[in-house]
Amino acid sequence: MGCVRRGLLAALVAVAACSPSSSELGEVAAELRALRLQARSASPPDAGAPQVAEALSPLRTALDGLLATQRDLQAQQVELAREMHRWTQLAAQPANAARSEEGLALAKRLQELEQKMAQQETRHREVETLLRGALDRTSERLESFLLQLQSLPRPTPAGDNASPASLATPPAAGASEPKQGTVDTGSGARAGGAGSRPGLSAPVGWWILLLGSVLVGGHLCVRAWRGRGAHAVPGRDAAGDAQQAHGAAPQAVPAPAPQSAEEIWAAAALLGEAVDRLRRGKDAVPNAPRPPRQPPGDLDFAGLDAGLDDRDLFVVEGLDDPGVTADAVEPVPAARPVLVPTPEAPPVAPAAAAPTSREAVAMPRMVASVLPRRAPAQLSFRLRPRDPAHACSALLKILREDPRVLQRPEPRVQGTGPEVVCQFAVLPGLPAGECSVLEQRLRDSVG
Amino acid sequence: MEASPSISLRMPLPLPSRGQSTRVRVGTSELVLESVRGGYSLLWSDGRSARRYSLGLPDDGAMELRFCAPKFPLRVVPRDVLALVPRARLSGYLQVPLVPTLRWLAGEGPGMDVIELAPNDLQAEWDEIQGPWQRCASSLHVRFPMRSGEAKVVVPVHVKNLGRDVLSPPFLPLHLTDGDLREKRDSIVVSPRRLVWNGESFAPTGPAAGYSAAGRA
Numbered sequence: 086m087g088c089v090r091r092g093l094l095a096a097l098v099a100v101a102a103c104s105p106s107s108s109e110l111g112e113v114a115a116e117l118r119a120l121r122l123q124a125r126s127a128s129p130p131d132a133g134a135p136q137v138a139e140a141l142s143p144l145r146t147a148l149d150g151l152l153a154t155q156r157d158l159q160a161q162q163v164e165l166a167r168e169m170h171r172w173t174q175l176a177a178q179p180a181n182a183a184r185s186e187e188g189l190a191l192a193k194r195l196q197e198l199e200q201k202m203a204q205q206e207t208r209h210r211e212v213e214t215l216l217r218g219a220l221d222r223t224s225e226r227l228e229s230f231l232l233q234l235q236s237l238p239r240p241t242p243a244g245d246n247a248s249p250a251s252l253a254t255p256p257a258a259g260a261s262e263p264k265q266g267t268v269d270t271g272s273g274a275r276a277g278g279a280g281s282r283p284g285l286s287a288p289v290g291w292w293i294l295l296l297g298s299v300l301v302g303g304h305l306c307v308r309a310w311r312g313r314g315a316h317a318v319p320g321r322d323a324a325g326d327a328q329q330a331h332g333a334a335p336q337a338v339p340a341p342a343p344q345s346a347e348e349i350w351a352a353a354a355l356l357g358e359a360v361d362r363l364r365r366g367k368d369a370v371p372n373a374p375r376p377p378r379q380p381p382g383d384l385d386f387a388g389l390d391a392g393l394d395d396r397d398l399f400v401v402e403g404l405d406d407p408g409v410t411a412d413a414v415e416p417v418p419a420a421r422p423v424l425v426p427t428p429e430a431p432p433v434a435p436a437a438a439a440p441t442s443r444e445a446v447a448m449p450r451m452v453a454s455v456l457p458r459r460a461p462a463q464l465s466f467r468l469r470p471r472d473p474a475h476a477c478s479a480l481l482k483i484l485r486e487d488p489r490v491l492q493r494p495e496p497r498v499q500g501t502g503p504e505v506v507c508q509f510a511v512l513p514g515l516p517a518g519e520c521s522v523l524e525q526r527l528r529d530s531v532g
Numbered sequence: 533m534e535a536s537p538s539i540s541l542r543m544p545l546p547l548p549s550r551g552q553s554t555r556v557r558v559g560t561s562e563l564v565l566e567s568v569r570g571g572y573s574l575l576w577s578d579g580r581s582a583r584r585y586s587l588g589l590p591d592d593g594a595m596e597l598r599f600c601a602p603k604f605p606l607r608v609v610p611r612d613v614l615a616l617v618p619r620a621r622l623s624g625y626l627q628v629p630l631v632p633t634l635r636w637l638a639g640e641g642p643g644m645d646v647i648e649l650a651p652n653d654l655q656a657e658w659d660e661i662q663g664p665w666q667r668c669a670s671s672l673h674v675r676f677p678m679r680s681g682e683a684k685v686v687v688p689v690h691v692k693n694l695g696r697d698v699l700s701p702p703f704l705p706l707h708l709t710d711g712d713l714r715e716k717r718d719s720i721v722v723s724p725r726r727l728v729w730n731g732e733s734f735a736p737t738g739p740a741a742g743y744s745a746a747g748r749a
Contacts, residue, residue: 461658488650492667493657512656513664514603 216307220300227296461491461510464520468505470531476505479530484509489523505531537681538718545595545634547572556597558632559682563597563649574634576649585647593638595646599630599683599720601708602654604664608687608704611671615700616693616729624672626687628708629654630720651683667703679719688724695731705734 470476477498484496489512496509507527511520539558545565548554553566561578565587574585589595608626616622629651637643658664677686687706693699704727712722727734 460660461664486652488652488654488656491656491658491664493659510658512650513658 213307216303220303220307223296223300223303227293227300231293459513461513462515462520463508463510464524465506465508466524468507468528468531469503470505472531473500473503473505476500476531480505480507480527483527483530487523488512489515489519537679539599539679539681539683539720540715541599541713541720543597545597547589547591547595557681558597559680561632561683563632565595574647576632578652581652583649587646589636590638593636596635596637596643598633598635598710599685599713600633600645600648600710601685601713602628602631602666602668604656604666605662606706606708607665607667608706609667609669609702610704611669613700614672614691615698616691617698618693618696621690621692622672623688623690624674625677626670626672626689626704626706627677627684628670628687628706629668630683630685630713632683676717677719679717684720685713686719686721688721690724690726691729692727693729695729697731699729701729701734 468476468480477500480498481496484490484498484507485492490496491510491512494510496507498508499506511523543556543558545556545563546554548565548567550567550569553564555565556563561576564575564577566573566575572587572589574587576583576585606628608628610626614622631651631654632649634646634649635643636646653668655667656664657667672689685708687708689704689706691699691701691704706725708722713720714722729735
């Protein structure tokens, strides 16, 4: 027990020796208080900008580094964008190449098609030539056949009275009529002879009808074929029509050929008429009677008109014809006064050397002598607007826009205290009702 | 009534029956004549402003809308600067507003103007030397202006400079009368006006030169 007590006492002594003393703690606390007081008592300016700068210097360094990094990144981005652009161009180049190849292929295809069209056109021409030759040969053979028939003896004289239409049976009547019409000029007797043989009439007539129908059908086919190709070669078509209308066998050409020829002739007639009109117009210009000049006493400006050509008129309907002059449309007033410059009239304008001045472009004297120079009616009244400051501008706006108010003498709006005085002139002859309405409108605008 | 691009010098304006109205459209403007209790009411609107008139009209007569030439000499201010060197000539077309006028026709006698609907683009001025004149602005069209249905007259003009200096006129003097107006190409035109600058003033020449004081018919 004694040993245990001794041990505990020794431990207490050791612990007491190791723990800090209260005086040391107090010293530390006092020192801290003093520092705090010193920090509080130190004024902010005393802290000093250099100290702040010094304190912030690491931050500045960091910011500078950040900015430099940002610049590097930006430069890298620009470089990347350029690289991307280059890559895009590189990627687009194959597409363009493909397009160019496509374009080349299309051009080749177009050339092939054009060649095919040309070949087809050539073929059409060949077929057309063949058909035309066949038609010509057929018509020649038919003509020779008809001549042979004509040379045969006639069994009955009554057959001469037989109408050619009697040969044409009803199914072929439409086809035989134009043939008869064209034959009538040269070989009417032959046609009559063809139909005047009872022994041969049935087979020969049928042969003729068959040949005629073949000819008509062939011709219609040719027409249809050429109608399809008319867009490509219109001139050739018209020439072919004309050639066929004039050169082909008359028996084989039904109504369509003369119809196209008629169209051509009608167009030619219209063209000739237009040319004739133009020629007449040209011829008429030198001989056209010049409009009468104003008598020298009528206007003092007759001499000034010497340089003007009265026939050089505007494109007004009725004046387009060179033969028509301004007199044709110029009305003649019933009572037009003779406008002689009056010597007593006041001078119109000073003899201005500069033509750009406003007064130099004055009205002629006769105007001033004819028009009334009475002073226009003046209106003047006072207003008591609610807002005198804005009333003047509002009134002036109305007065400048109203067509009944004269702009010269200039309308005046003067504000004198709470009142506004309006002075303006109105159109000569303006009815009193209009004046009153105008005045009331002004009053209402500022009322 | 639909707007018609063509225009004629006279447009009949039949008197409407009670409760009915007659409408006439002229370009962008519209005229409405309405029969109301006690008379007739006329409304003229140009799209921006409107004027209202109350009319008393007897039953035995007719009303028509006429397009009259401006009463006074015109000063047409070109919207483009004109410049003519000596001995040069310039031609073109001007457009001048007409004055829609309501005319009352009673029996066989001459009609009488009831109301003149002065257009806004025709301003009047007056001074002691020239007297009254009217001013309007117009472009110098090189071709015949397209018809718009507006109450305007097309005036072909020749301007010639016989002076010694370059001519740049601030306006072109014109004078039109009702008798000068003609209907052509669905428009209202007058014969060409020739203006010759003699170095001091404009001198109208040619058959259309005479300034008529006959005024309105």
